[in-house]
Amino acid sequence: MPTAFLKIVSGARQGLNVPLAEGEPLVIGRKRGDLLLDDPLVSGAHAQLLPREDGWVIQDMGSTNGTLVDGRLVREAALRPGSEISIGSSRLVLFIGLAESSVDPGQAARPASRPQAEIAWLLDEELAESRGGAERTRSPADVIDQDLRLPPGLNAVVEVMAGVDAGKVYRFTRGNITIGRRHGEVPLSDLEVSRRHSVVEVFGREMIFLRDLGSTNGTYHNGRQIVISRLDDGDTIGVGRSVMKLRINR
Numbered sequence: 001m002p003t004a005f006l007k008i009v010s011g012a013r014q015g016l017n018v019p020l021a022e023g024e025p026l027v028i029g030r031k032r033g034d035l036l037l038d039d040p041l042v043s044g045a046h047a048q049l050l051p052r053e054d055g056w057v058i059q060d061m062g063s064t065n066g067t068l069v070d071g072r073l074v075r076e077a078a079l080r081p082g083s084e085i086s087i088g089s090s091r092l093v094l095f096i097g098l099a100e101s102s103v104d105p106g107q108a109a110r111p112a113s114r115p116q117a118e119i120a121w122l123l124d125e126e127l128a129e130s131r132g133g134a135e136r137t138r139s140p141a142d143v144i145d146q147d148l149r150l151p152p153g154l155n156a157v158v159e160v161m162a163g164v165d166a167g168k169v170y171r172f173t174r175g176n177i178t179i180g181r182r183h184g185e186v187p188l189s190d191l192e193v194s195r196r197h198s199v200v201e202v203f204g205r206e207m208i209f210l211r212d213l214g215s216t217n218g219t220y221h222n223g224r225q226i227v228i229s230r231l232d233d234g235d236t237i238g239v240g241r242s243v244m245k246l247r248i249n250r
Contacts, residue, residue, distance in 0.1 A: 003097035004056060006049075007243065009162035011090025012038055015241045018092075025050045027061075028087060041065050041088030049079070056094065058085060082223025082236060093162075095238060097218065097225045148175025151205055155249040158200070163242030164189045175202040178213075179239055192217050192240030200231065200246070208248070210237060 006018040006026075018035055020026055027033035031044040043063035050057045056079045060067040068086035069077045079085075081096040150156075156172040158179075170177070170186045177200050178184030181193040194215040201209045208231045212219040220238030221229040231237075233248040 005095050005097075006035075006085075006092045007095055007162075007238070007241070009084075009091050009093055009243055011088070013090065015163065017241065020049060020051075020056065023051055029061075030088075037088060037090055039088040039090065042090075046087055047085075052078075055079060055096075063087075080223070081220075093223060093238075093243065095220050095223050095225070098227075148202060150175045150202060154202070154205055156202070156208075157247050158186060158237065158244045159247060160188070161236070161243045161245050163240070165242060172200075172202065176200065179237070179244075181240075186244075188239070188242055190240040190242045193242065197239050198237070200237075208232070208246075215239070 003022075004020040006020065008014055008016045008018070018026070026035060026049040027045060028035045028037065028042075028047050028049075029045040030037060030039060030042040033045055033048075037046075043061070043065070045061050046063040047058055047060050047067045050059060057076060058067065058069060058074070058079055059076045060074065065088065066073050068074065069079065070084055071086075079094050081094060083094045085092045085094070150172055154172075158170050158177075160166050160168045160170075165188050173185070177186055178196060179186040179188065179193070179198045179200070180196045181188060181190065183195050194213070194217070196213045197215040198210060198212050198219040201211060203209070209228055210219065210221050210226065210231050211228045212226060217240055218225045220226065220236075221231065222236055223238065231246055233246065235246050237244045237246065
């Protein structure tokens with residue numbers, strides 16, 4: 001099972017990352033459990049997360065005020081990466097890491113390669129732009145990390161939903177924006193964010209990608225750790241102790 005942890009995005013212990021041990025349940029409560037929340041709305045032993053072969057399940061333990069998953073009151077529910085759990089005044093989000101078999105030991109030392117379909121799309125775009133002139137061929141490396149133009153009429157922002165920079169909004173002024181610790185177009189104050197942590201790249205209205213830049217603590221898309229992943233409106237980006245949401249007006 002890939003590594004997993006809960007990130008507390010609001011409440012008394014906001015910003016805390018709680019590792020989930022493989023094969024072991026995690027009990028959340030006010031008086032008893034592995035994760036204690038000092039909140040009168042939380043029962044003594046409120047809910048527990050249980051590991052299953054295909055992921056994690058949350059069970060309410062007969063709490064007074066109930067347990068919500070993605071806004072829905074539940075007695076028991078399967079959790080997906082990015083699921084939001086509400087217990088009392090606290091909101092917790094499930095994050096899932098990369099499976100060990102999918103991690104390339106040399107990955108952090110070099111930029112992630114793009115899927116073949118994406119590279120083909122980029123090269124087609126280049127050929128289309130060079131109509132009327134001599135055709136030229138570029139290798140995939142030539143189109144990585146170049147300055148990208150924002151498509152006309154596309155307005156996009158990332159809004160920080162949780163973390164020390166919560167409430168800040170960063171608008172796209174170009175087709176590739178870097179997320180980093182006090183660096184780039186999205187300069188976060190979060191000390192667990194690498195200086196050059198990740199980048200959002202806009203190749204077209206339906207071709208928006210999030211790419212990790214070999215960060216120390218990883219980049220998460222909708223709660224799942226990624227090397228490169230395609231984004232859509234409303235998706236979340238997790239870096240360090242911060243969670244952001246992408247908003248797109250096409």
